[in-house]
Amino acid sequence: MTHAFAPDSAPLAGPSSSLTPHADTLRVAVVGGGPAGLMAAEALAAGGAQVDVFDAMPSVGRKFLLAGKGGLNLTHAEPRAAFTRRFGREAERVAAWLEALSPEGLRAWAEGLGIATFVGSSGKVFPAEMKAAPLLRAWLSRLRAAGVRFHQRHRWQPEGFGARSAEGGWTLHFDTPQGRAEHRADAVVLALGGGSWARLGSDGAWVAPLQAAGLPITPLAPSNCGFDIGWSAHLAERFAGTPLKNVRLACDGPDGERFDRLGECVLTATGLEGNLVYAASRLLRERLAQDGQAPLTLDLVPHRSQAELHKALASGQGTRSMANHLKEKAGLSGAPANLLREGLSLEDWNRQSRDPAWLAARIKALPLVAHAARPLDEAISSAGGVQLASLDDGLMVRHQPGLFCAGEMLDWDAPTGGYLLSASMASGRVAGQGVLAWWRSAARGAGAQA
Numbered sequence: 001m002t003h004a005f006a007p008d009s010a011p012l013a014g015p016s017s018s019l020t021p022h023a024d025t026l027r028v029a030v031v032g033g034g035p036a037g038l039m040a041a042e043a044l045a046a047g048g049a050q051v052d053v054f055d056a057m058p059s060v061g062r063k064f065l066l067a068g069k070g071g072l073n074l075t076h077a078e079p080r081a082a083f084t085r086r087f088g089r090e091a092e093r094v095a096a097w098l099e100a101l102s103p104e105g106l107r108a109w110a111e112g113l114g115i116a117t118f119v120g121s122s123g124k125v126f127p128a129e130m131k132a133a134p135l136l137r138a139w140l141s142r143l144r145a146a147g148v149r150f151h152q153r154h155r156w157q158p159e160g161f162g163a164r165s166a167e168g169g170w171t172l173h174f175d176t177p178q179g180r181a182e183h184r185a186d187a188v189v190l191a192l193g194g195g196s197w198a199r200l201g202s203d204g205a206w207v208a209p210l211q212a213a214g215l216p217i218t219p220l221a222p223s224n225c226g227f228d229i230g231w232s233a234h235l236a237e238r239f240a241g242t243p244l245k246n247v248r249l250a251c252d253g254p255d256g257e258r259f260d261r262l263g264e265c266v267l268t269a270t271g272l273e274g275n276l277v278y279a280a281s282r283l284l285r286e287r288l289a290q291d292g293q294a295p296l297t298l299d300l301v302p303h304r305s306q307a308e309l310h311k312a313l314a315s316g317q318g319t320r321s322m323a324n325h326l327k328e329k330a331g332l333s334g335a336p337a338n339l340l341r342e343g344l345s346l347e348d349w350n351r352q353s354r355d356p357a358w359l360a361a362r363i364k365a366l367p368l369v370a371h372a373a374r375p376l377d378e379a380i381s382s383a384g385g386v387q388l389a390s391l392d393d394g395l396m397v398r399h400q401p402g403l404f405c406a407g408e409m410l411d412w413d414a415p416t417g418g419y420l421l422s423a424s425m426a427s428g429r430v431a432g433q434g435v436l437a438w439w440r441s442a443a444r445g446a447g448a449q450a
Helices: 035-046 062-067 080-085 088-100 103-112 133-145 207-212 233-239 275-279 281-291 306-313 322-330 334-339 346-352 356-364 419-449
Strands: 027-031 050-054 117-119 124-127 149-151 155-157 170-176 179-185 187-190 217-223 243-252 258-267 271-273 294-299 366-370 381-386 403-405
Touching (some): 027 170, 035 050, 035 133, 062 133, 080 088, 103 117, 103 124, 170 187, 233 334, 258 275, 275 281, 306 322
Parallel strands (some): 027 187, 187 403
Antiparallel strands (some): 243 294, 294 366
């Protein structure tokens, strides 16, 4: 999905803002064949542009297809205000993208491709067939019918990027199996993906060249990822891979933002991962960046109050083992019961667990500390990227007229659950429409000067 840069790539230099459109059809190069790039290509083709999509991989949409293996989560059906809040600090900017392609609009778009969708019990929206491949096939067929041309195994090499051709515009160079190729375009949309899942193309290798070219870029960081906590050997060896169902995770971000949600996560050999942890990943990551550690709590029995647990545990252990006592009175066994002993010596556990008030409080708010996020390439997505302040409302780089950016390579963050994909596709439409608006404005300016 992403086009990696060569290590020795040179800084780019864009065309001047006095670019004069030629009389021919607007030519646009879209670099990156993921959802954002494809949506930009669709918007451009609908506006009459000649669009060429370049991708370094043998086929486009590879991460999109992988995401759809277990059921493609296109978007989410929750109310728009709640949907928008999922994007944290960039919620206002992302909300503007969603005006171009709302969650409802995305469902209608899929229907237009012949792909029916439905809302699951959690509010997530899926194709009726629960697969990404039929949607991608229909989409590519429509794009090709609209005249979009695809160039696979074309790895962008940005040396000399921005060199003006005789009629103005951009010159791009690609490494291909047949050797070096050159392509000229009036405008360029970069949809290079983030830094996770490098084997599918999203390797983040574009960061250094664009940074050297003067684009302000926030370092890429793992998002929707697991976190290392550091279990005892006993817990790691016996319970790694065990799901923790119906637990409540709570944590605070560095600015006091609170996360407190019911869900499911998984014990790993080093810590926790899974949907509930992914949803909290932004706050955990920001807390780690500020303090070097990120405290969190797990409520292991969220359907019962602390007072109720206290009363049950105080009824007396009798001759039962602590394991049987926890199972009978609190419904805890296996991994959750063993989690209660983490971070305590055997002596401390034996002493404190006799106190039903202490035990009930620990069950309701088990204190844990995340010490590190898992590596970027293990993450579902990445945060960081081209800073949004450097782009105008049409996602054009302010100091590089004709250069646009879209998708996960931008500095915004979103949880899984349809939010990330939905907003990525919306940003692609905004970038495509932004190119068309910029071109019309440039044409009007050229006409006025004439």
